[in-house]
Structures are given as C-alpha cells and as structure tokens.
Amino acid sequence: MEQIGLYLGCNIPLKNPDIEQSFRKIFPALDVQPVDLEGAGCCPAWGTAPSFDLNTWCAISSRNITIAEEKNVDIMTGCNSCFGVLSEAKHFLETPATRTAVNNSLAKINREYKGTSDIYHVAHVLHKKIGLTKIRENLKYKLDGLKIAVQTGCHTLWPSDVYKVKEDNPYFPTMLKELCEVTGATVCHYSRLEGCCGMGGMRSTDAEKSLKLFKEKLLSIKEETNADMIVTTCSSCFMQFDMSQPILKGRGVIDFEPIPTFYYTQLLALAMGFDPQQVACISQIDRNPIIAEIQSDTRRIKEGM
Amino acid sequence: MIIDQNKIDETIKIIKANGGHGIQKCVQCGACSAICPGVKAGFPLLCRALIKDLLNGLLEENIENSSSWGCQACNRCTEVCPQGVRPQEVVFAFRRYQANELAFSTSAVTSQMNLYETGHAVFTDPKEARRKVGLPEETPTSAFNEAAQQEIRTLMDNSPMGELGLF
Incomplete structure (x- = not known):
C-alpha cells in the first residue's frame, strides 16, 4: 500500500479530531x-514566524518537512493554511542563499533540508492519486438528490506557481466539485464560488470585517443554491462556516437556519459507511438530521450493483 | 506631500530585506486591489495603496496601521499581477517591518507563546475530544513531544524573533 506522511497541523488534531x-x-x-510524522508542529501559521522573519518561517517549515524526508514519504495536509505555508516555504528554499541559511539553522537541531518530499493536500491525494473511480467503488451510500x-x-489555489498540484483555473476550481459529485450529490454553482470566507488573519484582526465578507459569501450560497450542506476542503473555512452562521443567525442578520457544513473527508467517510460518532461529531451547527439522511437505508448501495 | 529620495531608498531597502523583492516592478494598475479580500472587507492600506505609500517613502508614517494584519496571505494578488510584483510578499514584508518594531496587536503575542511552548500556534487541550472520536488522547505532534518542542524553541531562540522578548 502506498504510504504518505500525514501532516496534521494544529486545528484538526486539537480542535476537530473527528476530521x-x-x-x-x-x-x-x-x-x-497515512504515516504519522512524529513531533511535527505548526506549519508555522501566517500570524507567527511568517509575519516576523522569512528564514525563521522556512526553518520551522523545513523542520516539519525533514520529518517526512527521513521516512521517505511525501506530505499530505488537511489544512489549507498548512498546505500554503509549507508549499511556499519549499518554493523559497529553492533559492540557494535561503537554503544555506535555513540549513545552518537546522544544523543546530541536527537536521538538514534536502527537498525530497513533495507537499500535497488531502484533496489532491483523493483526486489525483486515488481517483474518482476508486472512490465511487468504495461508497456504501449514494447521495443522489442532495445539493451541495x-x-x-x-x-x-493561489499562488499557483508554488503548488505541486494546480487547478486548471484557480478562479473556477473543479476538484472539490468532482469529489462531491462522485457521491451522486448535485453541486450547485454560485457566483461567489471563489470568494474568501473571511477566516484567518482577517478574523483575528477585525472580526466585523471578516463577518461582512462571510455574510456576502453565505447569502450567495443560500439565495443561489439553497444547498442542503456546505462541503469544504479547508479546515479554517470549516470553522468559519460552522462558527459564524450561528452568530449571524443570533444577530438576526440571516433569517434562515445555518447550513450544515462538513470537511470533505467527513462527508466521504459518511458515504463510505463509517460511524458518524467518530468522523463527524464535533460542530456547532446540528448536523444530525443531514447525517441521518446521508446514511438512511434507502440510500444504501446494494452489494454487487 | 514632500518626496524625499533618501526616505524612498531607505523604505525600499527595508521592504526588500524583509522579502518584498518585487516592489519596484509595480505600475500601480490596481489589479491586486480589485481582487483582494482584505480591500473588499474594508482594510484601507493593502496591495496597491500600500505599495504606493511605500514607493513614496512612507514607511514609519504607517507603522500603526493594522491593515497588513488583515491580509489573508491568499495570494490572489500574486496570481493576477501582470508585473510579477507578488504584492502579498510586499504586504508581508511591511508586516515584518511592523512586527520587528513590535507594532502589532497584543492578541498576536499569544500565538507566538503557544508556538514556543507547544510547537502549535493554536493550542487547546485535545484529550477529551480525541477520546470521544476514538483516537489516542495524545496527538503524535509536538504537543506531547518534549524533544520536538525543544527543537522548535531552539529555532525560535536563534532567530530575530528571539530578540523581541515575546516568549
């Protein structure tokens, strides 16, 4: 079986271990x-070392990457920020002066960055390595009729020149759409598809500005798709959708019930028949009704069909 | 506004030293600002506007402006820039200038301390949640690995961050 280094980051293992x-x-x-990368830490997050010093950023990122290099595996991240931070660090480490400076820092902890491990996102491994056909063959429930x-x-998505796997058009991404459609669900287009959800540095710097951006995206989803659920491949977006819809509802800014939100692999795990108590049990928004719908007997795929 | 060439030269030197290597390629077309989520959300000093000020030598004058901390590092700007400026790198170079002058919100200190102590910028005790989902209570990450934490501390202690007294 092919092995890949599972780089966990912070939010997924500490706050949302169901993901x-x-x-x-x-x-x-x-x-x-997936192979554990023992002792891996923060990528480091944009608001930490990347905001202070480029070489410190690259040193902390490359320390994480060397753990995978020692195991001769590539890296798979579930968090988009980790994917971006590690990919950009790898890009900067192509510059000889940066690589030398960083390896001088790493020498103090008996490590050396070699550049032999590539950085992938969970969505890339699913879409490009495993493929849609194999995913389809492993489904236990079909999601026909549900809108995502x-x-x-x-x-x-951006900057596409530093990423190992790219979308054909980063302003019109299709990988997640196809990963969702393989379950049988319908993926609806909406005009703010490529818009930022407002999480990240913006959320901690100015929550109101963040919510303003989020509201515009959310209303576009609700009014243009009336989706049964929102599915994301970014753990930060997941947190924003799950945490901020109830805030807007509580303020009376939105007049509809918050839309249940899943990280993509949670949806896939449910469609593959895994226990929701293990793979999709931590959220502010009540997901029980939609989970019951996904795993209802009428949706079960008969053996041999 | 009085244009002072010495101030311009000094500003560009500082921005480039902090990673904003493409700043002088900017032609102020505004493609970056047109697509920036931070500009859209209402932060006044990002992308084209920030680069304009920096190219005019206005560095210290903007040190307290928090706009750069609203940057999502999403790099839509880098993707659309026709000149190869990589505006996000300029915004982050300006943020690094601010950070090294300790001109940032005190709330940002917590994540530096978390990173230094646990190896995670975001840290909450995960044991109960992990037990609930059927995973080992302790993550395989630096959070429960003293040797890994020590490595991260060594990297931070021996960096310019180590001189700021944040951890």
Missing part, C-alpha cells in the same frame, strides 16, 4: 496508508 479520524478511516480503505455548495478555500 483527523475521517482521514484515518478513509485512506486505508482507499489503499493509501462547495468551498475550496484560498490556500490550495
């Missing part, structure tokens, strides 16, 4: 074995 559990359930079932609005998130 981590969904990785650990679906990938072995799809013949990819997708949110890819910023940091797998």
